[in-house]
Amino acid sequence: MTSTHQDKLLHEPLHTIRLLQLPQGTSTSTFDGNLIPFVLARSPPFIALSYTWGATLHPEPLTINGHSLHVSSNLHSFLSLISTMKDFPPDTWWWIDSICINQDDEREKSSQMEIMGRIYKTAYRTVVWLGEEVDSLHIFEQEARDCRGAIKNLYRLCDEKKHVDGKSKVESRAAMAWLREPKSGVDWRALRCLFLRPWWKRVWTLQEFLISDRMRLTFYCGTEGISRHDLEAAVYASWLCKGWDKELLGRKGHEAGWNRRRMSQWYFERPHGMGLVAMLAYVGDSGVTKPEDRIYSLLGIAKDAHLVPPFNSKSSVEDTYTNLVKAFIQPENYNSLDIICYSHLFNDDARKSDSEKILPSWVPDWRAHVEGKVIPVMASQGSSEGTGNFRPTGVHGSDVAYRASGSTKPVFNIDSSNKNLTCTGIVIDIIDGLGGSGYDDAGELIESLPLQQSICEFNAATTTTTTTPLSITEIVSRCIALDRKDRYLSESMPADFFHDSFLQFCLAYFQRPTSAKVPAFFRSWFSLNKSLLIHGRSLEEHCQEMVKDMSTPEAKKFREGKLKEFYGRLEDTIVTMARRLVVCEKGNLGMAACRARKGDLVVVLLGCSVPLVLRREGKAFELVGECYLDGFMNGEALEEEKKLAKQELRIV
Numbered sequence: 223m224t225s226t227h228q229d230k231l232l233h234e235p236l237h238t239i240r241l242l243q244l245p246q247g248t249s250t251s252t253f254d255g256n257l258i259p260f261v262l263a264r265s266p267p268f269i270a271l272s273y274t275w276g277a278t279l280h281p282e283p284l285t286i287n288g289h290s291l292h293v294s295s296n297l298h299s300f301l302s303l304i305s306t307m308k309d310f311p312p313d314t315w316w317w318i319d320s321i322c323i324n325q326d327d328e329r330e331k332s333s334q335m336e337i338m339g340r341i342y343k344t345a346y347r348t349v350v351w352l353g354e355e356v357d358s359l360h361i362f363e364q365e366a367r368d369c370r371g372a373i374k375n376l377y378r379l380c381d382e383k384k385h386v387d388g389k390s391k392v393e394s395r396a397a398m399a400w401l402r403e404p405k406s407g408v409d410w411r412a413l414r415c416l417f418l419r420p421w422w423k424r425v426w427t428l429q430e431f432l433i434s435d436r437m438r439l440t441f442y443c444g445t446e447g448i449s450r451h452d453l454e455a456a457v458y459a460s461w462l463c464k465g466w467d468k469e470l471l472g473r474k475g476h477e478a479g480w481n482r483r484r485m486s487q488w489y490f491e492r493p494h495g496m497g498l499v500a501m502l503a504y505v506g507d508s509g510v511t512k513p514e515d516r517i518y519s520l521l522g523i524a525k526d527a528h529l530v531p532p533f534n535s536k537s538s539v540e541d542t543y544t545n546l547v548k549a550f551i552q553p554e555n556y557n558s559l560d561i562i563c564y565s566h567l568f569n570d571d572a573r574k575s576d577s578e579k580i581l582p583s584w585v586p587d588w589r590a591h592v593e594g595k596v597i598p599v600m601a602s603q604g605s606s607e608g609t610g611n612f613r614p615t616g617v618h619g620s621d622v623a624y625r626a627s628g629s630t631k632p633v634f635n636i637d638s639s640n641k642n643l644t645c646t647g648i649v650i651d652i653i654d655g656l657g658g659s660g661y662d663d664a665g666e667l668i669e670s671l672p673l674q675q676s677i678c679e680f681n682a683a684t685t686t687t688t689t690t691p692l693s694i695t696e697i698v699s700r701c702i703a704l705d706r707k708d709r710y711l712s713e714s715m716p717a718d719f720f721h722d723s724f725l726q727f728c729l730a731y732f733q734r735p736t737s738a739k740v741p742a743f744f745r746s747w748f749s750l751n752k753s754l755l756i757h758g759r760s761l762e763e764h765c766q767e768m769v770k771d772m773s774t775p776e777a778k779k780f781r782e783g784k785l786k787e788f789y790g791r792l793e794d795t796i797v798t799m800a801r802r803l804v805v806c807e808k809g810n811l812g813m814a815a816c817r818a819r820k821g822d823l824v825v826v827l828l829g830c831s832v833p834l835v836l837r838r839e840g841k842a843f844e845l846v847g848e849c850y851l852d853g854f855m856n857g858e859a860l861e862e863e864k865k866l867a868k869q870e871l872r873i874v
Contacts, residue, residue, distance in 0.1 A: 339522025815847025
């Protein structure tokens with residue numbers, strides 16, 4: 223490969239690129255292409271190709287500038303089709319990364335990586351190659367090999383959507399529901415195969431997709447193409463049809479297209495509002511070849527790309543991930559510790575790997591394969607400038623925020639080894655008991671985590687306490703909703719907003735636990751938590767005392783209004799965010815990371831928006847994850863009357 227490119231060296235200061243021309247009529251076994259360098263600002267009109275390299279176990283040969291070159295089978299299949307496609311005349315200039323960049327020259331790769339965004343922005347057109355309709359070479363997984371008719375079906379969904387434009391979501395869903403049926407003729411299997419192709423889940427392709435001209439980007443599967451506009455309309459149509467059902471696209475297939483559409487909307491409407499950390503979390507289940515690429519692949523679209531220095535091939539993944547945290551915390555940047563909250567999800571346990579742990583617990587391990595969520599952690603609340611989330615673009619920002627450390631700024635030190643983060647913070651309480659859970663911190667179903675009973679005298683003793691069932695059940699209902707009315711954590715709520723709803727679900731459970739009135743998530747959660755001792759009584763006893771004079775609403779009420787809202791928040795908290803009910807030694811209640819254990823500390827660090835769970839490791843601590851702790855989410859730990867002392871906490 224080296225000789226192919228050294229004949230035409232690139233000039234970094236001039237932002238030079240190479241462009242490829244493949245005259246039609248040449249043999250598809252050689253391609254006899256021409257590779258010519260141009261200054262990017264003065265280059266001829268060219269098409270940038272966005273594709274996945276795919277397996278390189280069986281590379282295919284090309285001849286470029288008289289030299290032999292090998293490319294992946296996926297790229298070779300596209301090049302083989304060019305001469306048969308009228309969209310691409312013989313004099314078309316192409317920019318294709320694996321050909322136009324010398325892959326043997328680390329310095330060149332680094333310099334070209336820095337201008338990748340400019341290349342796709344400059345291209346007069348971008349082509350997304352999703353692969354042949356039928357993958358006879360077995361480039362892709364079995365479930366994604368046969369996409370015959372997929373593009374035609376996308377056009378069908380796009381056309382059907384036009385019939386409901388201007389109608390409400392409820393009306394549109396009702397009108398589109400028949401497309402779910404086999405008699406509609408929509409081939410959901412072919413569409414599912416298309417959205418399971420790897421392009422949708424590679425991080426480099428996200429930048430290429432977003433930066434390219436919205437009106438000049440076309441998707442191709444085989445020789446059939448569809449514009450970006452029509453594809454995104456089809457994706458919305460599939461959402462109206464509840465395409466996440468396993469009989470249609472399935473969850474993975476639906477989210478592949480839906481998440482790209484959501485990011486596209488954000489980039490178009492708020493091009494300067496996409497933070498690097500928020501994107502890293504949202505594409506946490508995307509694929510990369512090199513773990514450093516999780517960060518570098520997003521710099522072209524991140525508002526805060528300055529947090530990351532230019533690519534250095536000698537830097538380790540440990541250096542890259544740790545340096546991002548260090549840069550984020552600095553006073554000249556975000557002056558906040560909120561980035562370490564992402565270790566709640568992105569950690570060594572989540573990697574499920576046998577390889578040696580190399581990162582301290584306070585550095586998010588972006589190598590962990592974690593499904594993207596709109597609200598991955600509480601610190602991703604929309605009011606946070608440095609973190610944020612990808613809520614629907616129609617949902618505007620809010621000043622509502624968790625401010626556990628008030629307006630304080632971080633007081634911290636990171637030692638020369640980059641292993642120890644010493645922070646000033648306040649220890650609020652120690653976890654005494656934890657309710658059961660059926661999910662891990664990423665929201666994945668697991669074998670149930672059993673209840674860990676509280677044993678300290680304050681919780682286990684049967685002597686009368688100053689608290690009442692009313693106050694306990696109010697706090698629990700608040701904890702379940704994380705003290706927010708909405709899943710985007712942007713709407714505050716009155717202290718007892720969901721209290722009645724919680725009690726009505728409890729009453730329905732007590733009367734008949736298996737009743738259809740009691741939705742599955744609540745039934746499971748209450749069964750796993752009802753025995754937890756809180757202030758001298760079990761949760762079940764507190765609730766029974768409160769509902770003894772209540773009447774149960776009719777079944778349909780559980781599917782509408784505030785009862786439905788409460789159930790949605792319950793699902794958000796205990797399933798999607800996988801939080802676990804905890805009671806502490808001083809009686810404080812909250813929702814903690816599923817990895818929390820008895821004896822863990824709940825602390826507020828200066829400059830961190832959310833309380834954290836720390837686990838003692840000798841004279842230091844391991845960061846376990848976030849914790850909603852009722853009564854300590856808005857700076858209360860700093861109030862003088864609380865008499866809570868600040869101390870230095872070393873996290874490793």
